[in-house]
Amino acid sequence: MHPHPSAPDPDEDTELADTHPPPPVHYAEQALLGALLLEPARLDGLGPLAPEHFGDPAHSALYTAMHTSSVPVAEQHRRAPVWLDRVLKAARPQAPGLTASYLHTLVHRCPWPGHAAAYARMIQADHARRMLREHAERLAQAATDASLPDPAATVLAQCDTLSSFLDTLSGRFAPHPGSLPRTPQPPSARRSAGEEALEEERALLACATAQPSRLRRMRWLQPDDFALPLHGQLFACLTALVRRREPIDAVTVLWEAQHQHLLHADFTPADLIGLLATPVGTPEHWGEQILRRALLAQAHTTALQIRAFTDDAANTPHQLATGSRRVLADLTALSTRWQRATHAPAAPSRSPAVPRAGPRLRATPAPPTTRVSR
Known part of the structure; x- marks a missing residue:
């Protein structure tokens, strides 16, 4: 199964991987969220992207949490995972299966944070x-x-x-x-x-x-x-x-x-x-x-x-x-x-x-x- 917040191990593959492969937009959502976890300042450059544009409810909850959580200053963000902790805490009421491990998975799934706006357009197009x-x-x-x-x-x-x-x-x-x-x-x-x-x-x-x-x-x-x-x-x-x-x-x-x-x-x-x-x-x-x-x-x-x-x-x-x-x-x-x-x-x-x-x-x-x- 593709990485999912409710899975104990997001990187673990199961037999469902061959029969239910994730659509391309799933990777775009992961890449965008990973980019925002790495560089939260990019939230302001995504245009009219809204939480309901995400196909995965857990991803929608994370994006909502990012907009409702205060963004740390750049120096604080570099020294400690304050941003990740805030986002996880704010998103869990809507997505209880979210784990800190999955947030780290999202970070690793982002090829290039500078492409966040392109990932956002992909999500809007699929929506x-x-x-x-x-x-x-x-x-x-x-x-x-x-x-x-x-x-x-x-x-x-x-x-x-x-x-x-x-x-x-x-x-x-x-x-x-x-x-x-x-x-x-x-x-x-x-x-x-x-x-x-x-x-x-x-x-x-x-x-x-x-x-x-x-x-x-x-x-x-x-x-x-x-x-x-x-x-x-x-x-x-x-x-x-x-x-x-x-x-x-x-x-x-x-x-x-x-x-x-x-x-x-x-x-x-x-x-x-x-x-x-x-x-x-x-x-x-x-x-x-x-x-x-x-x-x-x-x-x-x-x-x-x-x-x-x-x-x-x-x-x-x-x-x-x-x-x-x-x-x-x-x-x-x-x-x-x-x-x-x-x-x-x-x-x-x-x-x-x-x-x-x-x-x-x-x-x-x-x-x-x-x-x-x-």
Whole structure:
């Protein structure tokens, strides 16, 4: 095991050394603390380094103790280990396993006290990586926690928090060439296409066919938002007809779908006519449901991508910030469309309107290509 304050002999190796080697930042923390034990006057030249930046709790306790203990004058420090005794006494309440032997180990682990500021920057960089991973984990949790009363609002709030953290990260660490991470991206998670999601998408297509004028006010919804690609392609057919100001009904949509090569043995003209036959509710309601699912799915994908960056220790803070901003852009764009959808005024309707909250869907037979086995 690597040297640790709670070990009886910090220099003794155990069988765990091969399976749990200490990360590079562990040696940076040891080197910095050793430098400060040797030359306590260097405490004032470490910039914004804070105790919580240390990964090892005992090291954090030592650094806190150094800031709360009076620094001896240089001559006194050379003659007696007064500084070491003060630091050890101040740190022990938070780290009872600390020993005088480990403090001497830290002194020996410091290659050069004059490099203390460089060691401090290494510790700050690793802390930034850990914090970015925590933000990604919170975003993933918000996107997948079914118990949240309003997961979309939680995702938006966490997205803003993550963006603010990236601003701070960019300002704290200098840019350098090679700013994009070379970390391979994890495979894209497949969108969940449960029966409820598919029913909502079918409802949107039927309602949009029956009330096509509403699509002009629904530019916040895009074909890629649909869980089933076929439904997204049919939605693109509808928006194309609206854009060209052509008549819209089930037959004209069928004709457009034929031109887009969407019909085949498993999705026949009769299947499409049946899908569009029974509109229930309003396009806006079903569109919001589809967009909400897309928002949560994109948030989860973004979190996984950022987490992959943080898992790669080769990435510098600047690379982490740049790569994370790039993958966050898609989520930010989708968030903007969600805000536009949910803050837009409801469209007037001449018919005895079904409320935008939407009715409960009845179970209807699904076309062969969209049926999901339970």
